[in-house]
Amino acid sequence: MADISELKTQRETGSDFMPKFDDKGLLSAVVIDEATKEVRMLAFMDQQAIDKTIETGVAHFHSRSRGKLWMKGESSGNILKVNSILVDCDQDALVLMCEAAGPTCHTGATSCFYRKLDGGKLHALDT
Amino acid sequence: MADISELKTQRETGSDFMPKFDDKGLLSAVVIDEATKEVRMLAFMDQQAIDKTIETGVAHFHSRSRGKLWMKGESSGNILKVNSILVDCDQDALVLMCEAAGPTCHTGATSCFYRKLDGGKLHALDT
Numbered sequence: 001m002a003d004i005s006e007l008k009t010q011r012e013t014g015s016d017f018m019p020k021f022d023d024k025g026l027l028s029a030v031v032i033d034e035a036t037k038e039v040r041m042l043a044f045m046d047q048q049a050i051d052k053t054i055e056t057g058v059a060h061f062h063s064r065s066r067g068k069l070w071m072k073g074e075s076s077g078n079i080l081k082v083n084s085i086l087v088d089c090d091q092d093a094l095v096l097m098c099e100a101a102g103p104t105c106h107t108g109a110t111s112c113f114y115r116k117l118d119g120g121k122l123h124a125l126d127t
Numbered sequence: 128m129a130d131i132s133e134l135k136t137q138r139e140t141g142s143d144f145m146p147k148f149d150d151k152g153l154l155s156a157v158v159i160d161e162a163t164k165e166v167r168m169l170a171f172m173d174q175q176a177i178d179k180t181i182e183t184g185v186a187h188f189h190s191r192s193r194g195k196l197w198m199k200g201e202s203s204g205n206i207l208k209v210n211s212i213l214v215d216c217d218q219d220a221l222v223l224m225c226e227a228a229g230p231t232c233h234t235g236a237t238s239c240f241y242r243k244l245d246g247g248k249l250h251a252l253d254t
Contacts, residue, residue, distance in 0.1 A: 012234055013234075014249070015248045015249045015250070016248070016249065017244055017247060017248065017249055022191075028155045028169055030157050030166055030169060032166065037164035037165075038164075039157055039159065039166075039213075039222050041215070042155055042157060042215065042220040054244075064149075084243055084244075084245070085243065085244040086166075086240040086242065086243055086244075086252070087240065087242050087243070087244055087249055088168065088169065088239040088240050089232050089233065089234055089236070089239045089241070090239075093168075093169040093240075094244075095166050095240050105216050106216065107139055107140075107216055112215040112216045112217075112220070113213040113214065113215050113220075113222050114216070115214050116211055116212065116213055116214070117144055117181075117211075117212040117213075117214055117221075118211070120144060121142045121143070121144065122141070122142045122143065122144055122214055123142070125213070
């Protein structure tokens with residue numbers, strides 16, 4: 001069995017996909033709108049969400065509040081077609097480069113990041 | 128005291144910054160290079176890291192492995208000047224729009240996301 005530093009090197013330099021989940025079996029995934037480069041949302045994936053995303057080409061996540069798999073857009077129709085998946089150095093975070101069928105936020109905003117922190121207060125972004 | 132749905136509405140629509148930390152006191156932060164819109168890294172922040180980032184204008188995070196505050200670039204010099212902080216709908220994720228003093232990844236890569244998952248294997252991105 002590889003020791004910790006071998007495993008670290010393998011994760012950072014190897015070509016094997018070895019996702020590193022936290023103690024809840026999750027990793028963070030950032031959704032980028034490939035056309036505009038805008039960050040649309042951040043969510044969590046477990047192995048099942050990763051498998052389903054790869055299998056279908058449509059972004060799936062693990063809902064921490066509901067404790068289950070969900071397909072983004074399953075009720076709204078605003079799905080995210082995943083063009084590619086980027087993996088970070090220690091394989092505990094993913095970037096999903098997507099084509100969005102519509103707004104991504106459940107509030108109706110294009111992106112979940114619709115406010116900016118300034119002077120201790122939140123201000124709507126000019127979009 | 129506000130009930131859960133009032134709190135949710137306040138978080139989503141209000142102008143108060145009310146970061147929602149997980150059970151470990153952390154939230155996810157995505158670092159974007161404002162010049163190129165590239166995702167540079169993903170890390171975690173606690174209240175202390177947020178305070179320090181706002182106070183200094185330089186990105187600070189909470190290291191999950193070391194269990195303490197760290198300033199990105201404290202040893203390499205490759206700090207991240209934070210131009211603005213975006214907050215998502217439920218205030219459990221932040222986007223830091225940054226100017227990077229140099230490469231961001233500890234491996235020397237510009238971004239920690241230097242590989243792409245394709246056909247079950249990782250491939251270096253053409254950068």
